[in-house]
Amino acid sequence: MTLDPVLARIDANLDAATERLLDLLRIPSISTDPAYKADCDTAADWLVEDLKSIGFEASKRPTPGHPMVVAHSGGDGPRILFYGHYDVQPVDPLDLWDNNPFEPQIQDTAKGKVIRGRGSSDDKGQLMTFVEACRAWTKIHGTLPANITIFFEGEEESGSPSLTPFMRENAAELTADIALICDTGLYGEHTPAIITQLRGLLGDEITITGPNKDLHSGMYGGLAMNPARVLAKIIASLHDEDGRITVPNFYDGVPELSNELAAAWDDLKFAEKDFLGAVGLSIPAGEKGRRPLEMIWSRPTCEVNGMTAGYTGDGFKTVLPSKASAKISFRLVGMQDPFKIREDFRKMVEAMIPADCSVSFKDHGAGPAGQMSTSDPAFAKAREALTDEFEKTAAYVGCGGSIPIAGYFKSILNMDAMLIGFGKDDDQIHSPNEKYDLSSFHKGTRSWARILHALTK
């Protein structure tokens, strides 16, 4: 089957494809907030209907949380699984958005047209690149060049609690020769990239209780323990002066960067000043003596994602708070064991709780880092297809984010995964005013058409 007419059809039908994406973006499928449960369901229904319209046998599959969408093309050729997620991040602070996050718009910017709205880049815009590539193949050739299974989840932004049970229960149905994952970005503005390593993620919430109720800071201040001080001390102790994390045994399983990879990454000429400058910063804040790219791709981190105690409204309240809490996450690399680290972290915290306070923990998920085996010939084929589309050699890169699905495909379904995406650093995912370049959507769709061709010709 020939590629060129497929690419031509994608070009000719870009407007209609964009309209379909806008439809999907209008559904506020925020998975972490129970108020949007019905909307997550609606997004799954929308995808099932769209996949049916291009010949997939598609269904919404219940889980204890938000549903999965699974669709099969059937047919001959290699078995390919494609993964994306239809859920999106919360939108607060809402007042920092220039438009309603769920009334997406096509906007002209100095860098070209963008699709603005929550989920445009993470991940609805990205997953639709693959769906649109399939649509074009089907319209031109009446069939797809491979036996494709599409697998969308709706809990990626809330820790994927149902993912591994579902994969285990449906292992035979989901197993393919290779998995394709579209939830990542280009390297810089124009260089296509295949992720070969991903950081893992461990999320934990600690709540420290001191007095059994909020107290008057005049009556009790000086005599009563303030849990906000205890929490601050714990958070302040999590890094040493060199930016290293102090949790015992934390660096067990963290590999040194190989000379080969170090050289390849140096060749990428990462412009950390621009990367940080875009968000109002200028100084790499990670471990001393590490390359900026190492800091985000191959070194583990510990971040406070949220923290609260006492009175946080307008004005002032002289309260000595009963409770103080923080949401803390670790990005993991190499062979770091998230479960061991959670245990060591909790022990460390417990050891810092004074006699008059207590601490409780809430588990917010744990997944190990991922390392791809690039010796699979599919990597070279996909790299060539991306190079053809972008007219620039595709790079093998790391990723600071955590897409545990890649590791699960390996450990549960025993298949390799290629992470290929078209987002850009300035897409503002997880932030107000998220966008996806129209060129990302267009070239992304063309790229998948090329990759399907490359993997099956």
Place this chain on the structure above:
Amino acid sequence: MTLDPVLARIDANLDAATERLLDLLRIPSISTDPAYKADCDTAADWLVEDLKSIGFEASKRPTPGHPMVVAHSGGDGPRILFYGHYDVQPVDPLDLWDNNPFEPQIQDTAKGKVIRGRGSSDDKGQLMTFVEACRAWTKIHGTLPANITIFFEGEEESGSPSLTPFMRENAAELTADIALICDTGLYGEHTPAIITQLRGLLGDEITITGPNKDLHSGMYGGLAMNPARVLAKIIASLHDEDGRITVPNFYDGVPELSNELAAAWDDLKFAEKDFLGAVGLSIPAGEKGRRPLEMIWSRPTCEVNGMTAGYTGDGFKTVLPSKASAKISFRLVGMQDPFKIREDFRKMVEAMIPADCSVSFKDHGAGPAGQMSTSDPAFAKAREALTDEFEKTAAYVGCGGSIPIAGYFKSILNMDAMLIGFGKDDDQIHSPNEKYDLSSFHKGTRSWARILHALTK
């Protein structure tokens, strides 16, 4: 004029007096929250009408904030000013209240009847003890034994921004021979007390900004500075290992406890285990080597009253926050200079802000500590009157809270102030389920009748 019939009238009319207090408690006069501005006004009107009904020339006096209430009895005898405040603390967290905080109730408890509702003890119940004492004097004798001015403010719980300008503009009208302030408590359950020293208060809010927007902690974590970590480090550094505050020059002007006062306080046999036990704590958490009573009465403190950064809702959001902020207050003693301390505190914080972050401050008020001169014979007279009412020797005590009005009466109007109140440690002021013992209300009213008699006979 005789005292006994006045006391008898107070006893006979307790129910009606209580009903009046409940009326006042129903008005949600929360001064710190602009949403309750009209309610503050309503509370002032209520007081003006009530004072007029017992013969005062009373008026509501506008300020840039909430109004003052000023009332004059006229007449002969010594000039006495009485101060209280009609505003109340916010009520959150509302779900911890057993009844609506503004639907006050008389409840039976193991320790006797209590008046339950926001402001019952702080300070509406207390100010009404004086009003009811005046009412009884007037009803029995047709007049008051002194030339009394009543002065109520409506901004005590929100930093009293209008207080000193108003006092300066109306100095002649407000100046008396002595001031009486009713915003404090008994010592323990049954010992009447006159406060002879009060801690000052300095409130400041710090906001640290790192990146110019919330970031994805995977994409940026490790490379971008997290302001929550910076804030935690600052808060953790405010106390040393011995519980001493590390702000430079902070202890300038902090006096050592005199041997005489130390002995008097030791005689009070402060039961710190009970005091802390009532709020779920057991270990005095202040400076090492200090008596528990010193920690709350005569040592300065630094407390985090509120703290927030990043995502604090349900679930988890892997955000690297743009901002982190904390409301911090200092309780001051002796001759500590709040303005100098604010300057030193801000310099210390600024010195800890890394190059990539910025900090801003918000002033939440500053007032020095207060020290009364007990050589004024009024102190001995009031002490005797309280001793008669409670049949227990009244104590001269310290107070951990901050009632800057006492200092202002001295510095602006050049008059001494006696702080006498009837609250109890378990009144839960500033907390859910605030209450005022009906016996506090009753014996408080009788005490003021006695004190008016003692000061004027």
